[in-house]
Amino acid sequence: MWNGKRPILFGGDYNPDQWDDATIDEDMKLFEQAGINLLVLPVFAWAKLEPEEGKYDFEWLDNILNKIWEHGIHVFLATPTSAQPSWLSKKYSDVLPVDIAGRRRTHGMRVFFCVNSINYRSRARAIAEALAERYRDFPGLAGWHVANEYGTYCYCENCRKKFITWLKARYGSIEELNSRWHTSFWGRQIYDFDDVTLPTELNDDYRFCPAVQLDYMRFVTDSTIECYLNEAQVLKAATPHLPVFTNISGFIKKLNQFEMTPHMDFVGWDNYPAPGDDAAFPAFKHEIMRAARDGAPFLVAEQSPNQQNWQPYNKIKRPGEIRRIAYQGLAHGADSSLFFQMRQSVAGQEKFHGAFIAHSGFQTRIFREGCALGQEFKKLGSSFTGGRIRARAAIVFDWENWWALELTSGPTQDMDYLKQVFRYYKAFYTENIPVDIIKTTTKLDNYDLVVMPLLYMMKPGFDEKIREFVKKGGTAAATYMSGRADENDRCVFGAYPGPLKDVFGVWVEETDALYPEETIEIIMTGKEGDCSERQHTGKFLCDLFHAQTAEVLAVYGKSFAGEKEQECFYTGMPALTVNKYGEGHAYYLGCEPDESFMRQWILKLCEETGVKRLFAFEGKLELTCRENENGQYVFVINHGNSKGRVWLNEEGESPVYYSLLQDKEVKGVFTISPGEVSVLFRGRD
Numbered sequence: 240m241w242n243g244k245r246p247i248l249f250g251g252d253y254n255p256d257q258w259d260d261a262t263i264d265e266d267m268k269l270f271e272q273a274g275i276n277l278l279v280l281p282v283f284a285w286a287k288l289e290p291e292e293g294k295y296d297f298e299w300l301d302n303i304l305n306k307i308w309e310h311g312i313h314v315f316l317a318t319p320t321s322a323q324p325s326w327l328s329k330k331y332s333d334v335l336p337v338d339i340a341g342r343r344r345t346h347g348m349r350v351f352f353c354v355n356s357i358n359y360r361s362r363a364r365a366i367a368e369a370l371a372e373r374y375r376d377f378p379g380l381a382g383w384h385v386a387n388e389y390g391t392y393c394y395c396e397n398c399r400k401k402f403i404t405w406l407k408a409r410y411g412s413i414e415e416l417n418s419r420w421h422t423s424f425w426g427r428q429i430y431d432f433d434d435v436t437l438p439t440e441l442n443d444d445y446r447f448c449p450a451v452q453l454d455y456m457r458f459v460t461d462s463t464i465e466c467y468l469n470e471a472q473v474l475k476a477a478t479p480h481l482p483v484f485t486n487i488s489g490f491i492k493k494l495n496q497f498e499m500t501p502h503m504d505f506v507g508w509d510n511y512p513a514p515g516d517d518a519a520f521p522a523f524k525h526e527i528m529r530a531a532r533d534g535a536p537f538l539v540a541e542q543s544p545n546q547q548n549w550q551p552y553n554k555i556k557r558p559g560e561i562r563r564i565a566y567q568g569l570a571h572g573a574d575s576s577l578f579f580q581m582r583q584s585v586a587g588q589e590k591f592h593g594a595f596i597a598h599s600g601f602q603t604r605i606f607r608e609g610c611a612l613g614q615e616f617k618k619l620g621s622s623f624t625g626g627r628i629r630a631r632a633a634i635v636f637d638w639e640n641w642w643a644l645e646l647t648s649g650p651t652q653d654m655d656y657l658k659q660v661f662r663y664y665k666a667f668y669t670e671n672i673p674v675d676i677i678k679t680t681t682k683l684d685n686y687d688l689v690v691m692p693l694l695y696m697m698k699p700g701f702d703e704k705i706r707e708f709v710k711k712g713g714t715a716a717a718t719y720m721s722g723r724a725d726e727n728d729r730c731v732f733g734a735y736p737g738p739l740k741d742v743f744g745v746w747v748e749e750t751d752a753l754y755p756e757e758t759i760e761i762i763m764t765g766k767e768g769d770c771s772e773r774q775h776t777g778k779f780l781c782d783l784f785h786a787q788t789a790e791v792l793a794v795y796g797k798s799f800a801g802e803k804e805q806e807c808f809y810t811g812m813p814a815l816t817v818n819k820y821g822e823g824h825a826y827y828l829g830c831e832p833d834e835s836f837m838r839q840w841i842l843k844l845c846e847e848t849g850v851k852r853l854f855a856f857e858g859k860l861e862l863t864c865r866e867n868e869n870g871q872y873v874f875v876i877n878h879g880n881s882k883g884r885v886w887l888n889e890e891g892e893s894p895v896y897y898s899l900l901q902d903k904e905v906k907g908v909f910t911i912s913p914g915e916v917s918v919l920f921r922g923r924d
């Protein structure tokens with residue numbers, strides 16, 4: 240293990256079970272040359288490690304691990320349990336999952352097992368025990384990586400029975416279950432727990448009852464946690480001093496990671512931005528992952544050194560792109576830059592997925608860029624690892640709200656919670672105003688401003704938290720589709736936003752869904768709290784709401800279908816309001832505004848609450864600051880095509896920073912070239 244602090248972890252997935260000795264020897268030299276300090280293996284090697292039930296073959300792995308350690312490279316040893324061997328699928332009929340249409344699936348995919356299968360869990364635990372026993376004292380062992388990208392939904396009879404047990408524990412009685420699921424609608428009364436069916440029926444008109452689906456998603460999350468712990472507990476018991484975690488798929492919706500990750504020693508997630516993605520989008524996902532363990536540093540467990548293979552059009556990474564992606568993760572709180580994969584596979588589903596060592600070898604642009612990155616990381620060492628980000632503004636993101644909003648039939652088919660919350664995040668990001676994504680369980684004491692976009696599901700206690708926050712002087716901002724349902728998706732009677740009506744001083748009477756081509760004007764009334772421009776555009780959904788004690792800051796103007804004006808009976812109704820409540824303020828926004836409104840509104844809220852941008856800047860720059868015991872580390876990434884400038888001066892002083900990558904002191908106005916990155920250090924005074 241590393242003595243003292245871990246450096247930036249650099250390396251990634253290596254699958255040597257595919258390669259001969261000569262190739263592995265060549266890889267070791269290349270890894271050393273590239274400055275790789277960590278490999279993750281053997282993620283998919285269960286079939287090779289246990290060719291028959293209970294008969295293990297570890298010698299080949301011993302040899303590879305020894306070679307790796309001879310080159311001074313650490314490992315996260317992976318339990319290979321995301322791809323079970325064929326004998327396991329064949330011998331035990333409960334291992335393969337049953338899909339939503341009731342079909343038992345065939346063997347041959349990865350992450351393709353029932354997480355509740357007793358036989359799967361028993362054999363997974365056994366191989367985890369065998370690995371722990373054999374490698375617990377291996378000197379290069381830096382941690383344990385359990386399985387890979389959990390996320391299979393199974394609908395087998397065993398899962399149904401366990402779901403019933405889960406429901407009994409959660410709700411106690413059949414009466415409570417019927418009440419929670421509101422089964423009197425459509426006469427779906429459940430007389431006996433054994434009558435519970437899984438949400439498998441697909442229908443063109445309606446999805447299965449959303450309350451049942453919601454609970455099934457919670458249950459699958461809990462089952463997956465059990466499945467993870469089944470192995471993790473064995474590993475932790477063998478090596479209590481080493482971290483244990485699993486990597487989270489970049490497509491993160493189906494398992495509630497806010498529930499899963501507290502069971503891990505850190506969050507590790509797989510970052511695969513699509514070509515052409517707004518640079519703010521991966522930044523937003525990093526923030527969600529940082530939120531999962533309340534701001535603790537996390538790992539980027541995978542990213543691609545070059546193109547992916549599974550997107551519709553797999554663009555190769557442009558020169559310098561991977562460096563910006565790697566630093567963006569570090570800038571937002573990651574302590575690693577790990578990649579899938581080190582050597583490109585010869586065949587199989589991912590043969591065209593990028594790698595450090597590609598089919599074309601190592602005399603390549605990508606390998607050279609990887610080596611350059613490795614040299615920089617060596618230089619940075621463990622300087623900023625462990626560093627945290629401080630923010631006075633927060634955006635609430637709730638996983639179960641994500642599920643519930645998108646399970647709901649109506650008011651629009653275009654509901655996309657992630658995209659919606661992203662629009663609010665982007666307003667902060669573009670202005671380089673530090674903002675935390677927070678959970679509904681996060682304490683609000685450290686914040687001056689809390690934005691809660693589309694918080695449809697109001698969990699017990701959260702309304703009180705917001706009430707107290709505003710009463711004590713905080714500023715809260717809520718939007719359309721807020722405060723509508725409880726945690727079982729039962730809507731509130733007495734108008735939205737339910738228990739927070741008095742805090743926001745409004746009540747919502749109806750919500751109109753706009754066609755994609757429809758827009759509505761948002762006209763500022765010109766009072767305090769105004770945006771600087773008078774007229775803006777809204778779309779998506781329009782809450783028709785009434786200001787009771789709130790002041791109206793904007794109203795709906797004319798309505799348009801494309802360019803053509805159309806009749807609109809709610810022209811003149813409030814679109815944005817503010818309510819004074821206790822010592823604080825509560826804003827309510829009725830429709831999805833355009834980007835310029837969003838930017839001006841968020842800037843206004845920040846100005847009112849004293850929330851500041853990190854530095855004044857010019858250009859398409861991304862700025863963040865991580866702090867640890869050494870001091871502050873300011874990350875500057877230039878995503879633009881022209882020079883950017885950062886004003887490092889503070890009121891009345893001109894602090895000196897040290898540019899760690901360029902090895903020079905900087906103060907005053909810092910200039911950064913297009914596409915470049917910098918890390919500026921300022922020690923504790």
Ligand SMILES: [Zn+2]
Binds near residue numbers: 395396
């Ligand atoms: Zn199952």
